[in-house]
Amino acid sequence: MSVIEVKNLSKTFKSKVKGKGLKGSIKSIFKPKYKTIKAVNKVSFNVEKGEMVAFIGPNGAGKSTTIKMLTGILYPDNGDIKILGLDPRKNRKKLAYEIGTVFGQKEQLWTHLTPYDNFKFFGAIYDMKDYEIEKKIEELKALFELDEFINTPVKSLSLGQRIRCEIACSLINDPKILFLDEPTIGLDPVVKENIRSFIKRMNKECHTTVFLTSHDVGDIEKLCKRVIIINNGTVVLDDTMENLKYHYLNKKIIDAKMKEKINLDDEKGIKILKDKGYNLKIEVDLKEKNISDAIKLLDPDKIIDINISNTPLEEIISDIYKKDK
């Protein structure tokens, strides 16, 4: 069952164009000029119940605009959106009871209050009864391990603890879909890992559908089974993570430490990425050359140490972005 249905979604923004210098500024007062920016252009996709989908793209690709339209914050120019069967344009308030949102760069918690008081506050906002709020707080406390700081004012919490509380708070109303916009932004690797495990656990235990935007490949790789890539306002890839890796991981990186210098140039299937005499880094295109032939080129007798790895997912995604340009 699709919980998010998006069809031909489009949104344009009008932005003022100002001429150079004083003359341009004065002219723009009397004769303002505008340019139209197509932020989202005929985007279509469906998300099934319980899925964890990564919605990614470079800066300015249109992902935040899309997420804002899905949550009823922005009005689309064209296209249809159905979130749990509701149109966010017409049923924003009704929809608000059914979804949760976390915008990593925006705080929703009241910082002078404790997480407990915040949960009580948001529970009341969602018209929950006192006993329901208390029950939910107990669940969230266990799920996100909040026991230690649930009665500490939010302003005294670390960033990682605060994000944990932000996510927990967005679950107070038992949302069927959770929209996470850069939830791990600004966090250190350990805390990121921690947050990811909480999101994973939440998805497993509560069956909440997660729609995630992030620039962090770790978030995408570790959380999502499906990835939608958007660039210049259009969807350029919508596939499972497995397929993405299978189709795009046809390159291997060989890092080799040599006994003596060898002369190697770019050739079909081989690209020299780094050549520092005794240290070599080459990229092998497996469609053109198999890995054993590539190793033979290095002369195995002269190798002291070797490491063969896949192309990092970050580079794959970056390649997809570039290809689309």
Add this chain to the structure above:
Amino acid sequence: MKKYLFIFKTEFINSLQYVKSFIVGSLSLILIIYIYLNLWNFLYSDPESLINGYSYTQMIWYILFTETLWSCIKGRKIVRDISTDVKNGNIAYQMNKPYNYINYILSKTFADFTFKLLILLPAAIVLGHILIGNIPNFNLLGCLLAIITGILGTMVNVLICISIGLLSFFMEDAAPIYWIYSKVILVIGTLFPIEFMPEIIQPVLKYSPIFAMNYGPAKLFVDFNYDFLIKVLISQVIYLIVFYIITNLVYKKGVKNINVNGG
């Protein structure tokens, strides 16, 4: 309604954190009243005389009442906060919560107002007694009813401030509009009752929001009568409805134009 009471309660708890700094900041009220006390003392060469129907004691209590209400509500902050919310897109993040933004701001503002009024009003009454003696023709019920109209009048003021703040959806800076508005309110109705204005504009002013906001409640405080109370209450109900509708319309129109990209 329950959720707005909860917002009120939460903001009230928040305000309690700043009780000390508010008390220190409010000491300026003493200075302001002292200045007006001396100014009016000079104008009333004979303390028993009446100027435009107000005795010296009534005049000082009038200013004490309006200045107290004025000090309890920070219109500039309301306008600035809403403008900032609109400009940096924060308002968008409030939209996907199941509450009405206008009611949310009203609840928050009134929690802060209540907290300040609970401190300032008793302090102002004590100050008034020390400086000029009893409230003229003191009547406890009349005083309480005047305070209630003062609260309703402040609600009208807050709704106007919210509307001005929401103009940021359509213009670069709403602050100059608030500046003009605040100066008009300060001079007409807060520092000077309507009777001190030129006769030609007095009938207009008596039908304006100023009547509902500050003049009406303050006049009731110093010269209570039930006929006037009814007039004040009627004008307050009308202006509350009118400005509530206007504020919601401005908001609805504004959010359709909202332009939050990036992130």
